[in-house]
Amino acid sequence: MDTIRIKDEFIKLGQAMKLAGLVSEGVDAKFQIQEGNVKVNGSVEIRRGKKLYIGDVFSFEGKEIKIEQK
Template sequence: MIEFKLEGEFIPLIQLLKATSLVQSGGEAQTVVEDGLVKYNGKVDFRKRLKVRVGDVIDFMGQKITVI
């Protein structure tokens, strides 16, 4: 599990995937979200501009990111 310390009110989902090094680029992040490979709090979410906040859990390819 990856714990990501949020430095503000929210972080866009695509930026979170890049910041945790689970993807190499913004384009790759957009593709994995569009393809339904990302779960937001247990449910597949296709929103690229999703605002991830403290307490949210992102699941991608077996890796869980907890936002603290």
């Protein structure tokens, strides 16, 4: 499991996908999320603006990313 570190209280799912290097542009994240290809804490998430907090885990294409405090 990989991690990304954030300094704020939360990060939006689309931004987290870009930060983790899973997509190159926000529009790519938008389409992948809307198509149901992303899970947050084990459940399919279709909202690009879903807020992820410290300890949350999202997965995409077999990769799991955990949100940690910077």
